[in-house]
Amino acid sequence: xxxxxxxxxxxxxxxxxAAALIKALEKAKSKPVSLINEPSLNLDRNESFKDMPSEKxxxxxxxxxxxxxxxxxxxxxxDSLNNIKGYRYExxxxxxxxxxLYCVLHCDAGEEDCRAWNQLRQxxxxxxxxxxxxxxxxxRFERPDGKNRWDSPLFEHKSALEKxxxxxxxxxxxxxxxxxxxxxxxxxxxxxxxxxxxQTTRHADTNSLYELDRATQEVMKILVEAQxxxxxxxxxxxxIGDGIPEISLQRSVGLPELRRLxxxxxxxxxxxxxxxxxxxxxPQSVKRMFANYLNQEFSSx
Numbered sequence: 001x002x003x004x005x006x007x008x009x010x011x012x013x014x015x016x017x018a019a020a021l022i023k024a025l026e027k028a029k030s031k032p033v034s035l036i037n038e039p040s041l042n043l044d045r046n047e048s049f050k051d052m053p054s055e056k057x058x059x060x061x062x063x064x065x066x067x068x069x070x071x072x073x074x075x076x077x078x079d080s081l082n083n084i085k086g087y088r089y090e091x092x093x094x095x096x097x098x099x100x101l102y103c104v105l106h107c108d109a110g111e112e113d114c115r116a117w118n119q120l121r122q123x124x125x126x127x128x129x130x131x132x133x134x135x136x137x138x139x140r141f142e143r144p145d146g147k148n149r150w151d152s153p154l155f156e157h158k159s160a161l162e163k164x165x166x167x168x169x170x171x172x173x174x175x176x177x178x179x180x181x182x183x184x185x186x187x188x189x190x191x192x193x194x195x196x197x198x199q200t201t202r203h204a205d206t207n208s209l210y211e212l213d214r215a216t217q218e219v220m221k222i223l224v225e226a227q228x229x230x231x232x233x234x235x236x237x238x239x240i241g242d243g244i245p246e247i248s249l250q251r252s253v254g255l256p257e258l259r260r261l262x263x264x265x266x267x268x269x270x271x272x273x274x275x276x277x278x279x280x281x282x283p284q285s286v287k288r289m290f291a292n293y294l295n296q297e298f299s300s301x
Contacts, residue, residue, distance in 0.1 A: 001031045002178050003070055003095040004077040005088055007144050008107035010129050010137050011118040016164050017107050017157055017171065018079040024166035024175040025075060034069045036062060037079035039127075049133050059087055066091060070098040075178060085142045085150070092150035096192040105174055106144050106156045114138070153177060212266050215286035219247075219294075220258045227252060243284060245291045249298060265293050 004021065006014040015037070022033050038045050041061060048058040062080055069076045082088055088104065095102035115138075121128035129137070146154035155177075157170040164171065219240055226238045227249075238247045269289065 001072050002075045002101035002103070003066065003091065003098075004075065004174065004178070005082050005091055005102075005104045006077065006079045006107070007082045007088070007104050009083075009109060009111065009114045009141055010081060010134055011114045011121065012107040012109035013157070013164060014081075014107050015079055017105060017168075018077050020165045020168060020171050021077065021105065021174055024171050025178065027166065028175055028179045030175075030179050031073060031075050033075045033077060035077050035079060036065045036069065041065060045127065046130050046133055049129070049137060059084075063087075063090060063094070067094055070094055070100060072098070072100060081137060081141075083137065083141045085144070085148070088144065089150040092192075097194055099191060099194050101178060101191055103153045103155060103174060103177055104144050104151050105170060106154060108156050108158050111138055209266075209270055211283055212269055212286055215283040216262045216265060216290050218283075219287055219290050220255075220262060223247060223253065223258060223294075224255060240287060240291055241284075244288050245295060247291055247294050247298070253298070261294060261297055262290075265290055 004018075006018050008014045018035060018037075022035065025033050038048060038058070043058065043061070047054065049055050058080075062078060066076055066078055078091065082091070082104075092102055115134065118128050118134055144151035144154055146152050155170040155174045157164060157168060166172075166175070222240055223238055226235050229235075234252055235249055238249065240247060269286075
């Protein structure tokens with residue numbers, strides 16, 4: 001139904017905002033809510049952000065979790081820094097591919113306030129960032145911009161260090177968007193529509209591919225045997241079986257050419273359009289289609 005991307009500096013109140021949003025959505029009796037963050041995946045934040053390879057791996061793990069959870073029957077909240085605009089674009093593409101709502105909730109706290117909160121948590125022994133990692137993350141943070149489609153609609157909580165609950169303005173607006181018809185004037189005021197660029201072409205399953213290969217192989221065998229029995233003469237008509245068109249030959253066709261035509265046919269039959277029918281799995285249907293395909297190819301050469 002929706003993907004909510006939390007965004008902000010380290011220790012800016014994102015987790016508190018996510019918890020408040022979940023509470024508000026529960027009161028609104030929305031769809032089930034799934035929260036994805038480092039703790040839910042048993043990941044340590046300092047280990048995950050200690051260097052670029054670790055951070056890249058973290059983003060991949062979070063993205064995969066979002067991809068698995070995204071559906072039209074649930075709201076997914078990804079509670080992490082999401083500090084790179086290119087990464088937010090990737091999440092937007094996942095939402096578009098799933099055909100669901102998308103929004104960004106930005107906790108816009110100042111650097112000094114975030115640093116003070118992080119130091120307080122260090123003293124209390126709570127989950128916090130090492131100073132070196134905190135400074136690096138602050139330096140590389142890329143603020144969301146509502147003018148970008150991957151940051152729109154953008155809900156901003158300006159006082160992230162104040163107590164945030166379901167009555168906070170940003171939470172109220174985000175809840176209305178997720179449970180209503182959208183935010184008028186935003187770049188994404190409705191459900192994102194999948195496109196060919198964001199969809200994966202459906203391929204045949206293993207059984208269908210097996211039937212395609214076996215049935216086309218049988219047709220090829222009949223053609224080769226018929227030409228062999230012709231003792232070098234061109235066999236004009238080759239019967240394949242009941243209910244299957246005869247294959248007309250204008251010349252001798254060798255095995256290499258038949259193999260090439262078979263590969264092309266299998267590729268065409270196993271890849272369908274986004275809204276098209278699945279590939280045939282019935283052997284007779286495959287043979288009939290392959291015979292028609294060969295007749296068309298032979299008549300054009």
